[in-house]
Amino acid sequence: MSTATRSTPLFSRNLRKQYPTAVRGEGCWIISDDGRRYLDASGQAAVVNIGHGVAQIGRAMAEQSGKIAFAHTTQFHSEPAEKLAARVLAIAPKHFRNGGRVYFTCGGSEATETAIKLTRQYFLEAKQPSRYRIVSRKQSYHGSTLGAMSVSGNVGRRAPYAPMIPEWGHVAPCFCYHCPFDKTYPECNLACADDLDAFLRANDSSSVAAFLFEPVVGATLGAAPAVEGYTARIAEICRKHGILVIADEVMTGIGRTGKPFASAHWGLEPDIILTGKGIASGYAPLGAVLVAPHVVEAFEKGSAVFTHGFTYQAHPVATAAGNAVFDYLEAHTLFERVTPAGQTLRNALAPLDSHPQVGQVRGLGLLQGVEFVKEKSTREPFPKEAGIAERIRQAALEKNVLLYPGQGCVDGARGDHVLLAPPFIIMPEECQLIADALRYALAKVFSA
């Protein structure tokens, strides 16, 4: 009996929804227990970079497990963790390479938590105990644990927990399509970046420790990249106020936007980078915090002990999966594939541009978003209740294409988009299937 027709002991994401059971993966495809094949146009949630069902990753994990599956990080290091840390630093922005360190976690939220606490302790080590607030941006997502929620600006995901999370300050996103200042780039002179400066000047910057942001906003804005000059201005403002720059590259890291880290598109040199998702391509739960040498040095010269930790951090089997994924990316030159494959996907989507309800197709590499609007000329969004993004997802599913829908890109409530983040191995004919499913979905949802 398929799980679509029986009850489940799992506490599902949505207790009213029936979920098919995924039993196999093959490249860009997921196969359920009833034999249905789904094209994974979003890499699930921008996770599956190398594709599904790569048996050698499992073999590498089994091999590591047979040697040593677990050794507690209070007592041991492991070879796969050391090796993966070195590999991640080698592709990070240059300043990480001479003395940077990597803290492995079990995912993105833990990476955000770690960065928040690391930043706080850095300022204690640096004898600036007043600094603890982490300023971030509206319409952003940094994870689901309470610390990560406090920096997230995703209104819907924060709302139920609002009384439980501190408000350290959220400034404007960099989002030209719905500019929060109603300005146009470049005449705006980066008003969104200057919003951080204004906020810091007005809100006791001596208590602020860091600014945390996604260089390309994934789930919340639907693949909205920073504009030229933005990250440089942000870095300048942070340096001026003596606070750290934290780039959340949980979604964009490890090649998804066409560079190893999206920061490299603009030469940004963050003090801390968060990554996750693609680092083990979904084969193991893994995240990472990259720490720049000068931050490491403050700990080395100070207490040397980071008061933080997870039982499963730097897990030998998870990091073995990370190494095997890296091997696969390198052996199949998949990093190099992202930019041309992203262009192929964009070309396939191009005919949709003229649809009256397609506001914008945007993104970088294989992280792309399609935003739907009620009125193209004014960019007016649909009301939230219309549930457009979810309806588009459902319609595309009829064509067996999996999309990642999102709502709230305009003001936290209104604004509908779908995120596309297929595996790096996506073929032109699969890009066409995605475009065809979207065309079908547009026709179905907007036919009335």
Ligand SMILES: Cc1ncc(COP(=O)(O)O)c(C=O)c1O
């Ligand atoms: C930018 C960003 N940061 C953090 C997270 C949280 O990662 P995780 O779900 O692995 O905890 C996500 C997840 O979607 C993300 O997109």
